[in-house]
Amino acid sequence: MDFITCPWCGQRNPADALECRACGGPLPVPGSDPGPEPPPPPRQLPKGYKTRVLWKNAPINAIGLVFFTIGAVFACLFPVIGLASGLVPLLCIGGGLGGLFVVLGGGMLYSGIRTGLGKIRPYEIGRAALGEITEIYRDTSVDVNGRNPWAVRYQFEAEGQVYEGRATTWKYAPKLHQSGDRVHVLYLPDDPEQNALYPPLG
C-alpha cells in the first residue's frame, strides 16, 4: 500500500487520504489537480506545524536557545562569584564569555525565528492564488551527507503582476508534481515575494 507523509506534522497516511488522520491538515493531491481551495484567512494551522517549522526542522534555533541560556547564566553567575570571592579574572572572563554567548545565541535565535515566521505567515494570513509549477530540480547548492533536496519552482499572479516562488523538500518531488501542474499559492498581499505552496510539500 502507498503512503503519503503529512507535510504539516509528518504523520504517514494512506495515499488516497484527503486529510491527515493526526493533525487534520489537508494533504497534497499528487498530479495536476490543485486540490481543494485554501480556507479564507486568518487560518488555523494544523496542530504541530509551527513547532515543526520553528524547532524540529530548524535545529539551529534550539542551539541558539541553549547558547543564549547558558550565556545568560554565565553572565549573571560569574560576576556574583567573582565579586563574592574577590577573583576579578573570574568575574571578567566568566561574565564576558557569558555576554558573548548571549549575543551569539540571541542572534541565531532571532534570525531563525524570523525565517520560520516568514514561512508560517503566508499560511496564516496569506491571500490565495492559483499558480503553476515551472521547474523541478535537485538543489545541488544544499548538500547533507551527500544528498540534495528537491526544489520546486512555481509562478503565480498577484496584484496584477507575475511572481515566482520556490519550495524545497526531501521527498521525491517528481512523484508529487510535474512542470505545468496547477497549485494553490498563498502570498502576503503587501509583499507577494513572501509566498508558499498550499498544502506545503513537506
Ligand SMILES: [Zn+2]
Ligand atoms: Zn498531519
